[in-house]
Amino acid sequence: MTPTRIIALLLLAFLPRASSAADQKSAPDAAPRPNIVVFFADDLGYSDLGCYGSEIATPNIDRLADQGVRFRQFYNNGRCCPSRASILTGRYPAQVGVGAMIDGYAKWIRDAAARPSYDDHLSAATPTIAELLRNAGYRTMMSGKWHLGDRPAEWPVQRGFDRSFALIPGAMNYYGGESDGPRAPMVLDGETFVPPHDGFYSTDAFTDRAIEFLKEAKTKQQPFFLYLPYNAPHWPLQADADEIAAYDGVYDKGWQKSRHRRRRQMINLGLIPETNLMSQMDRGNARAWDRMPDDVRDEWARRMEIYAAQVTRMDRNIGRVLAQLDAMGASDNTLVIFLSDNGGAAEDPHRGKPDAVLGSRDSFWGYGRPWATVSNTPWRRHKISMYEGGISTPAVVRWPAATPDDANGKIVDGPAHIMDLVPTFLDLAGAQPTAAQREQLEGRNIADMFRGESAPADRTICWEHEGNRAIRQGNWKLVELPDSPNGWELYDIATDRGEHYNLAAERPEVARKLAEEYNRWAERCGVIPWPEIRAKRKDK
Structure with missing residues (x-):
């Protein structure tokens, strides 16, 4: 070796070495980056969980609340598409092309607006959390309702998800019936998926795929992000007869008594003060329960029984995902959050076969405005409205590795918004978006609230x-x-x-x-x- 070569090697040995992203990830004193699992319910109201005062059985979500924190003032955007736009981008809906719904019936709004802020899909100019986390080394997966673009270029597989099983439009038959219109009802990664006629129920199917994706993720040497936006309990009201039977008689005394029962339990749980007044039911919809004929009351009670069965089935499936995390040894460092896209829905479709049994695969009903008001107890109004009943819903977070034991079961105060999740997840993941991407974010980091600290x-x-x-x-x-x-x-x-x-x-x-x-x-x-x-x- 020449003297010049020896001197060069000695100089290199003493020069400071720039550390790469891989070096930073493998440093022995670096805290492991958390896995992230997001459960996203559809049209679930503020008081629809046991841990928020409901009579509906939700033991798995309640367990998350016992082992983590609940938010008292968590906000969304009041409807499906706008909330989904914000949860995936950290921005306001109109900033990413979702100033209105993307569905066909809202085309007149988009045409009248004639601006990029009112488009029929999520803007490609703003990266999704899946794209940003994948760039940061995460395995990204989605199983559930998309509702952010119908064309193949707008599907989840094109928006940063390594694996995806998605309902593309806003609603479907839980048992796999036809979707409205000429749109692809479901897709598996980049291919159209046709649900089988028998043995299919969407909440179960989304969970089956999520567990499959988690098992795949276990073989990868990287943290994972799982987005599981269920279509439950969005209409249509459809559930198995034995699950509906579990709520037989629970709602026979009507919506007003159900609301008061929930309010009392919310006070007992410390969610609201005794001084918190109950909002009035919407004018024209506060029908006196005792004055209705028996058969009409029975039908109304049946609607809420089916809705409750849908929520409980979703909870049971959440339990399956949590069990898979346990089996993988991943629970301790997995940040799990449960939330909803908006409050209970006053929409009341009456489609399906005229002689179909209510709750069966051939019926297609909603539970109606009075029960939506029960779901949103004690707040005012419902989905689409910007009163609290439309935009404030449950949020439950569990992260054992980061939450102090004395914070378990705590209720955190202070306003938080669904768009806060993107900047929070990015910071926790150690992701490094560009300066322009970071500046676009409207949300704020709320990781301290995940750890049990209230915010101003x-x-x-x-x-x-x-x-x-x-x-x-x-x-x-x-x-x-x-x-x-x-x-x-x-x-x-x-x-x-x-x-x-x-x-x-x-x-x-x-x-x-x-x-x-x-x-x-x-x-x-x-x-x-x-x-x-x-x-x-x-x-x-």
């Missing part, structure tokens, strides 16, 4: 969907229904989360300030005022 209310969150709009800043909330003659309503969420006392006339300066802040947000995000959209429809 000093943040601003905005909402808009089909003219339903709201802004919360601190404990003030401004909210408006579309085409409302009353205009903006102002509530103090700290003392009146049930939204009973409109303070807009008493505190006009607060209402004006919040309205101005909302308008700036809407302009920044590409949200078009609803009257402008409605006017264009009338012109046609």
Whole structure:
């Protein structure tokens, strides 16, 4: 070896070495990055879980709450597509093309808006959490409802998921019947999947695939991200007869008594104070239970029995996934979160065969506005509305490796939003998005809340969907229904989360300030005022 070569090698030996991402991952003192599992229910209301005051049996989710934390003030975007857009991107829906629903019936809204913020699919310009985590070395998997784009280029397999089994549109027959319209009902990775006629139930099928994907992930030397957005308990009401029978008679006394029973249990659990008033049922839908004929009452009670059976079946399937994590030895360092895309749905479809047994594969009903109000106890209104009943739902987090023992079973306070999950997951995963990608994120890191720490209310969150709009800043909330003659309503969420006392006339300066802040947000995000959209429809 020449003297020059020897000197060069000696110099290299003493130069500081840049550490690669692989070096950082393998460093002996580096904390292992968590696996992440997201259970995402569809149309499940604030009080629909046992750990949130319900009579519905949800032992597996309740166990997560006992071993982790529950959120008192967790928010979504009030409807399917907008919430799914935010949970996957960490941004407001209109910022990623989902200013309206992507379905055919909302085409007139998109046409009237004529802006990129109102498209028929999730924007490809913003990366999903799956794309960002995959770039960071995660195995990414999805099994469940997509509802963010119908064309093959918009399917989960093209948006960062290594494996995916997905319901593409917004609803389906739980037993595998035909989907509405010419869209692919289900896909397995990049191929259309046709459910078998017999032995299929969507909640079970999504879980079967999720467990299959987890078993595959066990063979990989990388952390994993599993997104499991069930279509339950979204309509249609469909469940097996023996599961419905478990709730026989539970709802025979009607919706008002069910609401009061739930409210009392929520007080006992410490979720709401004794002073929290029950919201009124929507006008025109507060039918007196005792004045209805027996057969009408029986049918209404049956609807809620089926809904409850769907929730319990989902919970049982969540238990199967948790058991698989245990079998893999992965539970301790797996961050598990359960949440819902919006509150209970007042939508009430009546399709299917006229003579079909309610709850069977040939029926296609919803549970209706009165039961949706029960689901959202004690809050006001329901899915699509920006009152608390539409946008505030349960959130349960378990992460044994990071949550102190004294935080187990704790209820954390302070507002959090579904768009907070992306920045939180990225930070916990040690992911390094570009500066531009990081700056796009609207959510904030709420990892401390996962560990049992409450957060201050000093943040601003905005909402808009089909003219339903709201802004919360601190404990003030401004909210408006579309085409409302009353205009903006102002509530103090700290003392009146049930939204009973409109303070807009008493505190006009607060209402004006919040309205101005909302308008700036809407302009920044590409949200078009609803009257402008409605006017264009009338012109046609």
